[in-house]
Each structure stands twice: as C-alpha cells, then as structure tokens.
Amino acid sequence: MVKYLRLLVILFMGMSLQSCRDALSDPSNNMSSVGKAVEEPCGFVQNSYGARVSWKKNIPVTVEVDPEFSAEFFNAATLAADQWNTSAGKKLIELEKVSFDKLNDPGRDQTSRLYWRTDWPKENSNQQALTVLFFSANEIREADVKVNAKDFNFYATAPNSNREIHMKSLLVHEFGHLLGLRHSSAWPTVMWATLAPTTVRETISEKDLASLKCEY
Amino acid sequence: MVKIKFSKRKLVFLIGILGCSLLTMFMFLMNSELNRHGRNIASEEIDEIPLEVEFDLTNFEGVTLNKRIKYRLFEHAKWISDENTHGLILGNVKFKDAKDKTVTLCEAYPTIELTFQAEGVAVAGETPKIILRTPCSSEVDSPFLNTITLPWKRIKSLKPNEKNYKEGSITLFFRSLDEFWPLEWSLFEIKLYPSDVKNPFITTGYDVAAIRNEPLNFFLLPRKSWR
Numbered sequence: 221m222v223k224y225l226r227l228l229v230i231l232f233m234g235m236s237l238q239s240c241r242d243a244l245s246d247p248s249n250n251m252s253s254v255g256k257a258v259e260e261p262c263g264f265v266q267n268s269y270g271a272r273v274s275w276k277k278n279i280p281v282t283v284e285v286d287p288e289f290s291a292e293f294f295n296a297a298t299l300a301a302d303q304w305n306t307s308a309g310k311k312l313i314e315l316e317k318v319s320f321d322k323l324n325d326p327g328r329d330q331t332s333r334l335y336w337r338t339d340w341p342k343e344n345s346n347q348q349a350l351t352v353l354f355f356s357a358n359e360i361r362e363a364d365v366k367v368n369a370k371d372f373n374f375y376a377t378a379p380n381s382n383r384e385i386h387m388k389s390l391l392v393h394e395f396g397h398l399l400g401l402r403h404s405s406a407w408p409t410v411m412w413a414t415l416a417p418t419t420v421r422e423t424i425s426e427k428d429l430a431s432l433k434c435e436y
Numbered sequence: 437m438v439k440i441k442f443s444k445r446k447l448v449f450l451i452g453i454l455g456c457s458l459l460t461m462f463m464f465l466m467n468s469e470l471n472r473h474g475r476n477i478a479s480e481e482i483d484e485i486p487l488e489v490e491f492d493l494t495n496f497e498g499v500t501l502n503k504r505i506k507y508r509l510f511e512h513a514k515w516i517s518d519e520n521t522h523g524l525i526l527g528n529v530k531f532k533d534a535k536d537k538t539v540t541l542c543e544a545y546p547t548i549e550l551t552f553q554a555e556g557v558a559v560a561g562e563t564p565k566i567i568l569r570t571p572c573s574s575e576v577d578s579p580f581l582n583t584i585t586l587p588w589k590r591i592k593s594l595k596p597n598e599k600n601y602k603e604g605s606i607t608l609f610f611r612s613l614d615e616f617w618p619l620e621w622s623l624f625e626i627k628l629y630p631s632d633v634k635n636p637f638i639t640t641g642y643d644v645a646a647i648r649n650e651p652l653n654f655f656l657l658p659r660k661s662w663r
Contacts, residue, residue, distance in 0.1 A: 268641055269642075269645060352558070
C-alpha cells in the first residue's frame with residue numbers, strides 16, 4: 221500500500237513541476253496562449269481582444285422607425301423583427317414608429333434607429349441597406365439601419381418589377397447585423413452577403429440560430 | 437477513553453486523500469503567485485509580463501525566432517502624434533536568413549503593411565480598416581525601424597468611402613467604412629513582405645495584446661471632440 225501511496229505522491233509532484241516549468245519558460249511562449257483566449261467567433265463581430273460583440277443582457281433592443289416608412293414597409297419591418305424574436309424564443313428587437321430629427325447624422329446618439337434614406341453616397345449605390353453598430357468593450361450601445369431608398373425599389377407582398385427587393389428579407393438580414401452578426405459564407409443563411417431582386421429569404425436557418433444562441 | 441480502530445488499508449487511503457489535497461492547494465498557490473502580475477485577455481487567459489528580447493537574434497531560428505521577432509516589433513512600440521500626422525515606431529532585429537546571412541528586418545522584408553482596425557464600430561458586420569503599405573526602412577544597427585507615418589490630415593480630406601489612396605511611397609486601402617471617419621483605431625495586423633512577396637511574415641493585434649497586455653490603440657482627434 222505504501223508503495224502505491226509513494227507512486228501517487230511522485231505522480232502529483234511531477235505534474236506540479238511540469239506546470240511550473242511551462243510557466244517559467246520562454247516568455248514568447250505566451251503568444252500561443254492568446255490564441256486560446258480569443259472567443260469562438262460564432263458569426264459575431266469581435267472586438268480587438270477577440271471577444272464577441274453583442275447587446276448582452278440589454279434586450280430587447282428598441283429601434284425607432286423613421287416615419288417615412290409606409291405602413292406596409294413598417295409591417296414588413298415588424299415581421300422581420302418577429303422572425304428573430306420567434307426563432308430565439310425571446311424578444312430581441314422591438315420597433316417603435318416615432319418622429320425624430322433626421323437632420324442629425326446617424327451615429328453616437330445612443331438611440332437605435334431604422335432610417336429611410338433618399339440620399340445615398342454615389343460610391344456605394346450598389347448597397348441596398350447598411351447597418352452600423354457602435355459598441356464599447358464587447359457591448360453594443362447603438363445600431364443604425366439605413367435603407368437605400370435612392371437607388372432601389374422595394375416591395376412587401378408582390379413585386380411590380382423583377383428589379384424590386386423584398387423588404388422583409390432585406391430587414392431580416394439587417395436586423396441580424398443589428399444583433400451583432402457578420403456575413404456568413406454558409407448556405408442557406410439569412411446572413412448571406414447578397415440578396416437578389418425578388419428573392420424571398422426570410423426564414424432563420426439552423427446555422428443562423430446556432431450563431432444567435434452563442435450570445436442570446 | 438474511546439479507542440478508534442483503523443485498518444491499515446483505510447489509513448493509507450486517508451493519507452492519500454490528504455496528500456492529494458495538499459498538493460492541489462500547493463499547485464493553486466504556485467499558479468496564483470506566478471500569474472499575480474498578469475491580466476486576462478478575453479476574460480480567459482492569464483499572461484506573464486514578458487522579459488526583454490534582444491535586438492540580435494542571430495542565435496535563434498524557426499518558431500523561436502519568429503516569436504522573438506514579434507516580441508521585438510511590439511515590446512517598445514509606440515505612437516507619436518501631432519495634429520496632422522500619426523506615426524508608429526516598431527522594434528527592429530537582426531537575424532540569420534535561410535542562407536545563413538545576417539540581415540535586419542527591412543533587408544529580409546523590404547515592404548511593410550500595417551492594418552488598423554476601428555475601435556467600437558462595425559459596418560455591415562465588419563470593423564472598418566485602413567491598410568497602409570510602405571517600404572520598410574531603418575538606420576544601421578538601430579533597435580527601431582524608421583517611423584511609419586499615417587498621413588491623417590490627408591486621409592481626413594478624403595471621403596470615407598474612397599477605396600484606395602496613394603501618396604509618395606505610401607499606399608492606403610480603406611475597407612468597410614461608412615460616411616464618417618471612426619476616431620479610435622488599433623493596430624490589427626502587420627505583414628512583412630520579402631522581395632518576392634511570397635510567404636509574408638504575419639503578426640496580429642492579438643499578438644500585440646499578448647506582448648503588451650493591451651492592444652496598441654490611438655485616437656485621431658482628442659476624445660472630447662468626438663461625436
């Protein structure tokens with residue numbers, strides 16, 4: 221028995237010495253440890269420490285909607301938000317139609333908004349919409365979603381031409397960005413980077429949901 | 437008086453448990469002591485304060501050499517700023533190349549590419565980036581590379597959604613920018629290109645954070661003037 225006890229003690233001492241040796245070795249070995257410290261992206265934006273960026277506990281996110289959104293497009297926006305809420309099994313996004321001063325540039329006012337923009341930079345005329353997040357550390361503080369109403373036409377139920385963009389599909393994608401998600405190269409996902417005219421892509425896929433579950 | 441009887445087997449078992457508990461406690465205390473000055477990155481990993489790494493790395497090769505080059509690059513890296521220009525000073529090294537010839541960093545890698553990432557902003561799920569490509573230069577046996585300047589005044593005069601800009605030997609590429617210039621930036625990546633441009637030496641912002649215990653950040657305007 222004493223033999224076994226000695227063996228056990230030697231084994232544990234060996235393990236202790238090994239862990240001390242690792243810690244005291246070449247300092248440049250630390251760099252490999254940072255790789256382990258970086259969080260798994262899970263399809264989310266990451267900050268400069270490699271931590272995932274999201275709204276954390278600050279949900280639901282209240283998004284003020286530009287009054288220039290017509291009733292049918294506001295309804296499409298509500299359905300797009302509900303698509304995420306239902307899939308997540310909790311309320312993540314809440315929309316409010318309010319009037320606000322559009323002369324204020326979007327950004328850094330601590331209010332998240334959905335803008336209907338009839339002015340759009342010529343250089344980016346191929347963008348259907350754009351979502352900008354402002355975050356501090358790993359917490360999103362504000363999100364602004366801008367819809368390019370200058371260069372694109374949209375529809376809610378049936379397109380009038382084969383060049384129109386399905387509003388709900390577009391906003392499901394943008395609300396994914398609003399929640400902190402990046403574009404996905406996996407198919408099928410609503411976070412695929414492009415949306416062709418008249419394409420309906422509004423169902424949150426298993427892959428989208430797996431990403432979402434990492435943070436919400 | 438109550439006499440407690442232990443069988444030999446039970447006694448050995450109890451001593452074993454006691455020994456294991458003491459060793460676990462010893463390991464925990466030793467680990468805490470070694471990492472007392474460290475900090476968490478992404479709330480998980482603990483780092484030590486790095487020791488200084490020498491300018492002359494001719495005695496090193498392979499993975500160890502690469503790690504030590506990264507240390508030298510960032511160990512004393514710093515930003516110098518005035519109203520119009522920001523400059524980055526990085527460490528220099530000399531080492532033996534594949535032909536066993538002693539070379540400096542810029543002799544081995546004549547082109548340097550720095551990628552800066554905006555802090556606290558994401559556009560369509562991507563953090564805005566400025567990529568600066570410039571020739572690598574240093575004085576003879578200098579422990580630092582010559583200052584790499586970011587012509588901020590000129591950058592500010594451009595539209596944020598410009599894609600490329602060239603000034604002298606500096607080429608700038610802009611990615612994922614919206615209609616405004618983010619004002620806080622961090623060093624995201626450095627690529628050092630050899631003459632044939634194949635197999636660049638790459639080091640990331642996470643390496644910077646590991647070596648310096650924080651990312652290398654700078655502000656393009658005083659903080660109070662932010663919107």
